[in-house]
Amino acid sequence: MKKKIYMAFLALTILSLTGISCASNPKPEDKTQKSTPAEIASVTSNVEKIRKSAIDFEVPSYFPSEWENVETQYATAKKMPTSNQGEINTAVAALNKTADRYGELFDMTIPLYAQAREDEIMAIREELDRSKFSVFFPQYVEKADKIALTAKDQYDAKDYYTAKETAAKALDEYETLLLGAKILLARQEINDRGFSGYDPENLEKADEISQTALEAYDAGNKKTAVESAEEALLRYNIVLTNGWIAYSAERRASAIAEREKAIRNKVNIAVRDSFRDADAVFNSAEGNYKDEMYSVAAKQYIEAEALFVIAGQQTEEKRVLAQEAIRQAEEKIEESSGTAVEADRIIEGGSK
Numbered sequence: 001m002k003k004k005i006y007m008a009f010l011a012l013t014i015l016s017l018t019g020i021s022c023a024s025n026p027k028p029e030d031k032t033q034k035s036t037p038a039e040i041a042s043v044t045s046n047v048e049k050i051r052k053s054a055i056d057f058e059v060p061s062y063f064p065s066e067w068e069n070v071e072t073q074y075a076t077a078k079k080m081p082t083s084n085q086g087e088i089n090t091a092v093a094a095l096n097k098t099a100d101r102y103g104e105l106f107d108m109t110i111p112l113y114a115q116a117r118e119d120e121i122m123a124i125r126e127e128l129d130r131s132k133f134s135v136f137f138p139q140y141v142e143k144a145d146k147i148a149l150t151a152k153d154q155y156d157a158k159d160y161y162t163a164k165e166t167a168a169k170a171l172d173e174y175e176t177l178l179l180g181a182k183i184l185l186a187r188q189e190i191n192d193r194g195f196s197g198y199d200p201e202n203l204e205k206a207d208e209i210s211q212t213a214l215e216a217y218d219a220g221n222k223k224t225a226v227e228s229a230e231e232a233l234l235r236y237n238i239v240l241t242n243g244w245i246a247y248s249a250e251r252r253a254s255a256i257a258e259r260e261k262a263i264r265n266k267v268n269i270a271v272r273d274s275f276r277d278a279d280a281v282f283n284s285a286e287g288n289y290k291d292e293m294y295s296v297a298a299k300q301y302i303e304a305e306a307l308f309v310i311a312g313q314q315t316e317e318k319r320v321l322a323q324e325a326i327r328q329a330e331e332k333i334e335e336s337s338g339t340a341v342e343a344d345r346i347i348e349g350g351s352k
Contacts, residue, residue, distance in 0.1 A: 040082060043095040047074065050102040057160065059109045066105055074098045114155045117167045121148050124174040131181035140180075140217075144173040176222065179229040183210050186236035195243025202242070206235035241294070248289060248298035255282055255301040258308040262315075267308070270315040278307030 051074070054060075060067040077094035081087045125141075128134045134141040147170040154163035187210075190196055196203060213228035259282060262268065268275040285300030 037082060037088065039092055040088060040095070043092050043099070044078070047077075047095055047099045047102065050099050050106065053160075054102050054106045054109070057106065057109055057113045057164070059105045062109045062112050063105055070098065070101045070105065073101065110155075110160060114152075114163075114167075117151075117171070121167070121171055121174055124171070124178050128174070128177055128181050131185050133177065133181035133184055136184065137177075137180065140177055144170060144177060147173055176217075176226055176229075179226065179233065180213075183213075183229060183233050183236060186233060186240060190236065190239055190243065193240075193243060193247070195239060195247070198243040198246045199239045202235045203239045206232045206239065209235065244294035244298060248294040248301065251298045251301035251305070252285070252289060255285065255305040255308070258305045258312075262308045262312050265312060265315060267311045267315045270318055271311050274307070274311040274314055278304055278311055281307060 054067075073094075077091065077098050080091040080094060082091050125145075128141055147166060151163050151166035151170055154160075154166055157163075187206075190203065209228050210232035213225045213232055216222075216228060217225035259279070262275060262278075268279075281300055282304035285297045285304055288294075288297035288300060
């Protein structure tokens with residue numbers, strides 16, 4: 001009996017020890033990585049960051065259809081259910097895939113964006129060269145060039161946001177200089193066309209303000225420099241406009257006088273086609289003059305006047321030729337008449 005009790009006790013002890021041993025050794029961990037709701041928020045934040053960069057560098061403009069697709073992809077990923085571990089994992093994977101696609105489009109856009117900024121800068125740079133501004137003010141252009149080259153270095157270093165700001169600064173600098181180039185061209189045109197005497201008051205004021213703009217720019221007061229430059233350019237353009245008004249009126253008077261002379265000399269009858277060509281240009285000039293397109297009208301009046309002169313010359317040449325033909329005809333008639341008289345004399349002499 002004691003032996004049976006002892007054996008039962010021993011069995012219970014072994015079972016107890018076995019249970020303790022099992023409890024103290026945990027089950028092997030699931031090696032599959034699990035996502036958490038917090039990770040969804042983190043991944044979503046990352047997608048938003050990449051998406052914002054894509055927008056800032058104008059990805060939608062360069063790849064509109066691809067952008068529409070990834071936007072749809074993102075909207076779908078954000079709406080995925082996350083009620084259990086499997087759904088959370090699927091949603092995180094979808095969001096990461098979306099982030100990758102935004103990144104791909106960003107990488108595709110960057111060189112195009114950089115080239116577009118470079119093209120904008122080079123277009124203005126070429127205008128500065130054509131206007132001779134870079135010849136007269138090389139130090140200003142060199143300053144803008146250095147900023148542009150800095151932006152390029154930053155792009156090459158993949159410091160895209162800094163490069164974007166620097167490129168914008170360079171473009172702004174070039175555009176400021178372009179105002180100066182426009183002033184230079186306007187002033188030169190006034191001189192070349194002899195318009196200085198048509199509006200001397202505005203011309204003098206424009207010269208003063210343009211000098212103020214230059215001094216303000218040198219002093220680093222860009223706002224005042226730009227405002228003064230814009231006012232100076234406005235006044236120069238007023239001088240040009242007033243010059244064209246006066247000049248076109250002068251050319252109109254000359255063209256009208258030549259047209260009336262042609263009509264008096266019957267040019268419209270003698271060389272009808274030439275007169276019609278001249279008159280067509282004159283009528284076009286009249287229309288532009290009425291529409292206040294004075295520079296176009298002035299050029300057409302000059303052309304019409306020249307054509308009326310040519311038509312008049314053609315008429316004169318035709319008249320000279322006609323008079324010569326008449327003279328020759330008269331000489332022949334006289335010769336024929338003389339021959340006839342001589343023939344009569346001979347005939348009469350022979351009959352005697």
